[in-house]
Amino acid sequence: MANKEKIKKALGNPTLRRALTNFGNNYLVSREKVFADIDFEELRQEIKAAKTEVRKQLNAYIQEFKENAEKNGAKVIIAHSALEVKKATVDILKAKDAKVVVKSKSMASEEIHLNEELLKQGFDVVETDLGEWILQLVGQKPSHMVMPAIHLTREEVAAIFSKALDREVTPDIAQMVKLARKELRDKFLAADVGITGGNIAVAETGSIFLFTNEGNARLTTTLPRTRISIVGVEKIVPKLKDALPIMRALPRNATGQKITSYLTIMTAGAGQEHYIILMDQGRIDLKDDPIFSELFQCIRCAGCLNVCPVYQQVGGHVFGYVYTGPIGTLLTAFFHGIDAAKDPQALCSSCLRCRTVCPAGINLPELLLKLRQRVVALEGQPFIQKLIFERILGNPKLFDKLLELGRKFQGIVAENGEIRNLPFGLETLTSFRVFPALAGERLYKKYRVRSRKKGSKGKVLFYSGCLIEHMYPNIGEDVFLVLEKNGYEVIMPDGQGCCGAPAYYSGDLKSTLKMAKNNIEAFLKHDYDFIVTACPTCSETLMHYDNYFEEDKNYREKAKEISKKVMDFTDFAYKFIGVGDEKVAKIYTLHDSCHARRGLGQIKEPRELITNTGATLIEMPNSDQCCGFGGSFSVKYPEISEKVFQNKYQSIMETGAEKVAVTCPGCLMQIEGGLKKQGAKVKVEHLATILAKTYK
Amino acid sequence: MLKERFIAEINAVGGEVICCTTNKQLIDSLAGVLAGLGVRKVMYYSHPQVKGLFEKLREKVAVELLTEDYQKIEEVEVGITGADLAVAESGSLVLVAEDSKLRKMTTLPPVHIVVLEESQIVEKYEDVFAHYAGKLPGYLNFITGPSRTADIERVLTIGVHGPGRLIVFIKEGEA
Helix, strand or coil: CCHHHHHHHHHCCHHHHHHHHHHHHHHHHHHHHHCCCCCHHHHHHHHHHHHHHHHHCHHHHHHHHHHHHHHCCCEEEEECCHHHHHHHHHHHHHHCCCCEEEECCCHHHHHCCHHHHHHHCCCEEEECCHHHHHHHHHCCCCCCCCCCCCCCCHHHHHHHHHHHHCCCCCCCHHHHHHHHHHHHHHHHHHCCEEEECCCEEECCCCEEEEEECCCHHHHHCCCCCEEEEEEEHHHEECCHHHHHHHHHHHHHHHHCCCCCCEEEEECCCCCCEEEEEEECCCHHHHHCCCCCHHHHHCCCCCHHHHCCHHHHHHCCHHHCCCCCHHHHHHHHHHHCCHHHHHHHHCCCCCCCHHHHHCCCCCCHHHHHHHHHHHHHHHHCCCHHHHHHHHHHHCCHHHHHHHHHHHHHHHHHCEECCEECCCCCCCHHHHCCCCEECCCCCCHHHHHHHCCCCCCCCEEEEEECHHHHHHHCHHHHHHHHHHHHHCCEEEECCCCCCCCCHHHHCCCCHHHHHHHHHHHHHHHHCCCCCEEEECCHHHHHHHHCHHHHCCCCHHHHHHHHHHHCCEEEHHHHHHHHCCCCCCCCCCEEEECCCHHHHHHCCCCHHHHHHHHHCCCEECCCCCCCCCCCCCCCHHHHCHHHHHHHHHHHHHHHHHHCCCEEEECCHHHHHHHHHHHHHHCCCCEEEEHHHHHHHCCC | CHHHHHHHHHHHCCCEEEEECCHHHHHHHHHHHHHHHCCCEEEECCCHHHHCCHHHHHHHCCCEEECCCCCCHHHCCEEEECCCEEECCCCEEEEECCCHHHHHHHHCCCEEEEEEEHHHEECCHHHHHHHCCCCCCCEEEEECCCCEECCCCCCCEECCCCCCEEEEEEECCCC
8 A cells, every 4th residue: 555545544544543643642641640750861872872872792792681581591592583583483493393372462473574474384373461462363553663553443342352253342441351351371381482572682691581461471471381582582581680771771661551460571591591682783784884873772662653643643553564663664764675765765854852851861863863864865755755855945046036936926916915725746735724925025025125224233234935936925024123133233135045854854865965055155245143044943953064075075064153153043132132111911822843952952942032021821741742743744644734734733622722822823824824724813923023012 | 759759650650559667567457358368279489588488477367378380370369478579660560480380379369468668669660770790691571560451442440351359468678
């Protein structure tokens, strides 16, 4: 099934979206609660340090683990490929003359499709984790690493049970859990071999840690006379003390629990034969990858899925393979090939939320972009996208000319400055939001004719960015007003163009560099103390220019010069700007733009600025959740963008505020357009506009 | 303080706690709980905290009190054990379970009762590992509340594979 069809199917399942969204919202609350008594940053550093140490000397730690586990009586097998893992498992099962095999949840075994192989070989293999068992009965893959059957409703589960057990099962959750207990208990008692995964493997002691809530791993490692643990080599930590931060972070981040109901630490057979299969399957290569080696640090908590606004809408099956969500997309590229990750990688809207919760400190959004760059390098980009980035945005003069033409002819689709419906297959773009028409006059033209003031405090180069330049020049004028009232001279360079973010976030580094060079040259023609922009994504992009020119020393140095002068308007205002005499007596709620909050770390700044004007601020729930815009994301996936926006809409309406404050013109376009389409009376204003009111 | 923290944490995840100050009180409450459960087959493990209780317990409650060697464990309704330690930070009971009979007794029956001395409660995970001084037992369990699942529609349901009830008796004061 093509990706778009899968998305359509997933979005057509309101129960899935409700379950994932409810879970996502509850997760944030319980996660915050269980981390209240713990320093998350410290844990993150400890996990990262332990995993980095293993990564650097993996072979030595594999050997140390093997020696210590074997000293305690286990048999350790090192298997490099999926085939080798399967063969080792089958060999053990045959040697033990096994018939019934029980399994507790293991993503490693899912990754290599172990069950298919065991069934083919004639073993009666049964998953005992409730979610995994349900999926086994219906022949599906997990849609979430920790909660594999989260996509199914109770009615669907009842239907699956009815069919599998050949009797009527009512959709009563407590009863169905009881039924699973009974059915699986019989399997446990009959089992010859138990197979588990492993959450932590300690080299120093040869121990394996298993976390479960149901208790099935305890039974799997107790009742059959033989047990096999299949453990990815990345689960190894050097010392017992290195297990501590994972013990604390894993359950907290996975399900918002301090610890799971059961933690089992196996250091010896303790009445059973114990086989441990250490699985490589691409991990050893991964650890040496110059860009993606960080992925080796992952502890498989699924926290990044839990907070992903796109995952919350489409669920795991859209990702197509075993691992889902942000980390899943990246792991899929390594374990199943880059082709398998081609579609899923495009789903990331770069909202940066996953990065904030990763307990291993993996920069997931950045790695997803690097993966996107690899995909684009291999596959190329869609024709229109390539044309826009390379020929149009990469050439500001042409871009401006085209937009002049657009201004003349937009009357065909625009009315009263709004575009409510677009024809020719572009309908989905306006299905849930109204687009603003291009402003009658671009900001630069307005700048050229306005009277300029010399300032005593310094000279600010205002970088407008595409949206403020062409759609919302009024925001730019508000910035001018506020800066000038506070004693700053404002200049705008001729020839500034797109910052490059749309190309960068689409994996087109080449076009990004072209746009960056253009802006750098335009800026360098002037003297200034600061470069200010009123779009956090532009700010971030300009600040990172020097990183993009890795291989061009000349431009890297030039970029460094300009990057260090860049300041986002919100930060600039917080640091240097006061308010005027007029009071803004309105009730606002604030939407935290992804790149403002997480990219630039602005939390208190916009809030204090708003309340300083005399306005009342009411917090909306999940104020930092993406509005669904995500730049080019909302053009590629308007159907997902719409659903993500619906959550934002609910949050806004719950506050009862008269206005929504934003600090990003992209979020403004999405939220204002969405609210208008819903017929809501709530207005959206940029922070610069709110501050400007105090001088009007 | 450790006791209060332990109780708060284990209560938060559905574990039940009964505090007693004397052996007599402990036996009386245990008898009361068993009578209240309406169970017939109760199995106990020869941990030092529980071993001495059963002679008197037999006089107080009409249940079969079976030792760990009883074979038909699937019929047993309650498993009574001690614990090696308890951890305040997470509300966990720490059980060395190298004996698979102990593992079965604490996993298969619908109710698990644990008798704990207050002095066995330590503050954090580090203390547990320090207790075993780098030499971990062959099979070590942290048990924190009853068996639970939320695999269907994220609805919390208790007692899927392991016990649906976990009842902890804490004997207060220094041992």
